[in-house]
Amino acid sequence: MPLDQQTADRIRAARTAWEEGALKKNLQRMGLAASPVEFASPLDIAEDDFLERVGFPGEYPFTAGRFAVPLHHVIWGRGKTLGGGKSIRHAFGYAGYGTAEDMRDFYIERGRTMARGGGPNIAFDLPTQTGYDSDHELAEGEVGRVGVAIDTLKDFETIYEAFTGETDLDRIASNWTINATTNLILAMYVALAQKRGIPLDKLRGTPQNDILKEFVARGTQIFPVGPSLRMTRDTFTYCREHLPNMNTISICGYHIREAGATRVQAVAFAMANAMAYFRVAVNAGMSVDEVAAKATFLNFGGGMEFLKEAACRRAARRAWAKIMRHRLGAVKPSNWIYRELGGGLAGFWTCTRQRPLNNLVRVAIGAAFAAMIGEPPACEPPYDEALGLGHSIEARQLAADAARIIMEECRLGDTPDVLAGSYYVEALTDRYEDEIFGLIDEIDRQGGAEKAVESGWMKNEVLRSAEDFQRQLETGEATVVGVNKYTEADEIGVMTPRTSPYPVARREQAEEKQIAGLRRVKRERDPRAVQSCLEKIENAARDERANLIPHFIEAVKAYATVGEICDTLRGVFGEAR
Amino acid sequence: MKHRVIRVLVGKAGLDGHDKGALLLASRLRNAGMEVIYTGLRRTVSQIVTTAVQEDVDVIGISILSGAHLSIAAKLMARMEQEGITDKRLMMGGFIPEEDIPRLKAMGVAGVFTQGAGFDEIAAFIRDAVAAKDRS
Numbered sequence: 001m002p003l004d005q006q007t008a009d010r011i012r013a014a015r016t017a018w019e020e021g022a023l024k025k026n027l028q029r030m031g032l033a034a035s036p037v038e039f040a041s042p043l044d045i046a047e048d049d050f051l052e053r054v055g056f057p058g059e060y061p062f063t064a065g066r067f068a069v070p071l072h073h074v075i076w077g078r079g080k081t082l083g084g085g086k087s088i089r090h091a092f093g094y095a096g097y098g099t100a101e102d103m104r105d106f107y108i109e110r111g112r113t114m115a116r117g118g119g120p121n122i123a124f125d126l127p128t129q130t131g132y133d134s135d136h137e138l139a140e141g142e143v144g145r146v147g148v149a150i151d152t153l154k155d156f157e158t159i160y161e162a163f164t165g166e167t168d169l170d171r172i173a174s175n176w177t178i179n180a181t182t183n184l185i186l187a188m189y190v191a192l193a194q195k196r197g198i199p200l201d202k203l204r205g206t207p208q209n210d211i212l213k214e215f216v217a218r219g220t221q222i223f224p225v226g227p228s229l230r231m232t233r234d235t236f237t238y239c240r241e242h243l244p245n246m247n248t249i250s251i252c253g254y255h256i257r258e259a260g261a262t263r264v265q266a267v268a269f270a271m272a273n274a275m276a277y278f279r280v281a282v283n284a285g286m287s288v289d290e291v292a293a294k295a296t297f298l299n300f301g302g303g304m305e306f307l308k309e310a311a312c313r314r315a316a317r318r319a320w321a322k323i324m325r326h327r328l329g330a331v332k333p334s335n336w337i338y339r340e341l342g343g344g345l346a347g348f349w350t351c352t353r354q355r356p357l358n359n360l361v362r363v364a365i366g367a368a369f370a371a372m373i374g375e376p377p378a379c380e381p382p383y384d385e386a387l388g389l390g391h392s393i394e395a396r397q398l399a400a401d402a403a404r405i406i407m408e409e410c411r412l413g414d415t416p417d418v419l420a421g422s423y424y425v426e427a428l429t430d431r432y433e434d435e436i437f438g439l440i441d442e443i444d445r446q447g448g449a450e451k452a453v454e455s456g457w458m459k460n461e462v463l464r465s466a467e468d469f470q471r472q473l474e475t476g477e478a479t480v481v482g483v484n485k486y487t488e489a490d491e492i493g494v495m496t497p498r499t500s501p502y503p504v505a506r507r508e509q510a511e512e513k514q515i516a517g518l519r520r521v522k523r524e525r526d527p528r529a530v531q532s533c534l535e536k537i538e539n540a541a542r543d544e545r546a547n548l549i550p551h552f553i554e555a556v557k558a559y560a561t562v563g564e565i566c567d568t569l570r571g572v573f574g575e576a577r
Numbered sequence: 578m579k580h581r582v583i584r585v586l587v588g589k590a591g592l593d594g595h596d597k598g599a600l601l602l603a604s605r606l607r608n609a610g611m612e613v614i615y616t617g618l619r620r621t622v623s624q625i626v627t628t629a630v631q632e633d634v635d636v637i638g639i640s641i642l643s644g645a646h647l648s649i650a651a652k653l654m655a656r657m658e659q660e661g662i663t664d665k666r667l668m669m670g671g672f673i674p675e676e677d678i679p680r681l682k683a684m685g686v687a688g689v690f691t692q693g694a695g696f697d698e699i700a701a702f703i704r705d706a707v708a709a710k711d712r713s
Contacts, residue, residue: 126591126592126593126594126643127592129592130592130594130619132592137621138591138592138619138621139592140591140645140648140649140652141591141645141646141647141648141649141652142591142592142593142643142644142645145643145644145645146643146644214594218594218595219593219594219595219596219618220592220594221594259595259597260597352692352693353691353692353693354693386692387674387675388644388672388674389644389672463597463600463601466597466600466601467601467604470601470605470696474695474696474697483693
């Protein structure tokens with residue numbers, strides 16, 4: 001309720017008396033020039049109206065939570081209850097390495113117990129993400145390294161040999177962390193389903209497909225912004241017609257944050273990108289509700305100042321609800337919330353190589369705050385994030401247990417938003433919402449995210465923030481324990497054992513095996529069919545109105561390679577700068 | 578001691594797109610008075626070495642976070658030898674596991690800098706390496 005004048009005056013008078021009395025005396029006694037703490041009162045949220053600014057969880061404006069009961073109470077990130085799930089050894093999660101055979105065997109060996117209906121959540125290697133074949137010069141050393149290598153449909157067929165019968169394509173949902181080459185991966189999934197005789201409307205899955213943030217943060221863009229967004233449009237319209245149960249995009253703030261953005265920039269830029277994608281869909285004849293229903297979010301990233309992170313996340317919920325309802329005109333309340341199953345507030349960039357077990361402390365506290373605002377208490381990343389590619393089984397076990405302790409021993413999820421009504425957090429939430437809209441309005445003035453990305457503005461803003469934080473680290477304004485403060489001449493090594501989830505030797509052999517496999521496919525396929533498919537792709541690419549996905553499906557069925565198709569497109573679209 | 582402007586090539590080899598470290602380093606070395614040539618993303622080893630020759634740099638600094646550092650370092654050293662530019666110092670940084678650092682140094686990589694390395698430390702290393710080279 002807004003404060004009445006009399007109450008406000010009384011609180012203001014008391015505050016002044018407190019500042020000049022108790023606070024001043026305390027500071028003097030402690031020898032402090034300024035207070036290291038802040039205390040907010042109803043004066044700081046004087047305009048507050050509970051229903052307008054906070055509301056009940058699961059109701060507009062969703063400040064107190066996107067759902068009346070946070071989803072992770074029933075669905076945990078890896079498809080299991082927190083307490084009753086199988087050992088972490090059996091959880092798949094986001095994974096990928098080596099050749100398609102390696103990946104298939106990995107899935108078979110681990111059993112079929114994983115998330116979201118039992119499908120894989122596939123990490124692809126960089127050649128696959130950037131549209132090069134495994135035998136390309138740039139691919140050397142990268143094949144099967146940060147994910148599995150896909151050159152042709154043959155590789156997809158091999159991976160999915162692990163998913164048949166009870167886990168056939170109509171029974172599972174697949175997740176693919178793929179952006180520039182999303183439509184090729186979708187085409188392979190469609191081709192595979194058609195070969196197996198599975199109706200396309202039964203296919204479920206989520207490609208990441210967030211190309212704008214690649215330009216800003218992650219760097220796997222292939223084509224310029226214009227043709228890239230045209231391919232996003234192709235995903236939207238093809239899926240609407242043929243894959244009604246497929247999510248089309250997963251919009252990410254997390255990578256932008258990891259690249260150095262502030263918490264407000266990460267939220268605002270991800271939302272501006274989302275608005276750009278939705279405009280693409282609307283221009284292609286879809287309604288906002290239609291495209292939003294198939295769009296998910298992948299988190300806004302995080303950092304170490306958890307009161308601020310929590311407030312910013314609450315501000316994000318409210319800002320998105322206002323954008324969807326009032327700026328974009330979505331009608332269905334379910335589209336006023338961003339759908340994501342991320343969580344955790346600590347971020348990945350905060351993890352240090354020095355004293356790596358400290359990372360478990362960092363992410364666990366961040367997850368505790370996530371639980372307290374009704375977000376999934378994901379203790380991510382596992383503590384050995386900064387030590388090398390891939391997390392050990394032990395680190396993942398510790399992370400999973402930390403989340404279980406937060407929820408089931410500490411019971412921090414007993415209310416969806418314990419910070420609601422905190423004068424301090426509500427005041428911060430208001431401030432962050434204003435700042436988010438400030439940036440979104442600035443991007444609108446530039447002509448939308450597509451322009452702000454194309455001009456390099458968004459990336460430069462992120463870089464400026466990264467430089468600023470680097471300066472804070474060097475001046476000691478920001479503290480990272482064990483890195484720029486509290487370091488010892490004689491460090492103690494505290495570590496757990498680290499068992500790789502992947503057979504390391506197989507990863508080392510992957511490049512050679514993958515290239516041999518690619519040559520075999522090329523020898524056995526009909527080269528004229530491939531040539532004809534590539535020509536059709538080239539012609540279709542020249543016609544802005546054409547949807548390329550049907551041509552990709554035909555081409556992958558002829559075993560055209562990812563590199564060949566992308567080279568054809570590079571010839572028409574040019575390359576991203 | 579000669580007072581001249583040190584020239585540094587900062588490059589991203591392979592397909593890794595994470596360029597925060599490379600861009601921050603480039604800007605910091607410029608502030609430290611060095612001439613910095615940044616290659617941009619996704620450069621082949623031969624493109625990097627050609628640029629190093631054309632720009633006559635003193636130091637080649639490669640940032641890589643994808644795990645492909647060993648094979649890229651081997652190719653770079655071989656190519657630098659071919660071009661007769663082993664007097665230029667090769668440095669690497671990024672996401673490089675502790676156990677790989679001795680292997681990189683054995684290949685001839687002059688310095689390896691990972692997370693938490695200070696930019697001042699890197700700049701000082703470059704100055705020392707160039708001064709040693711100029712003396713020899």
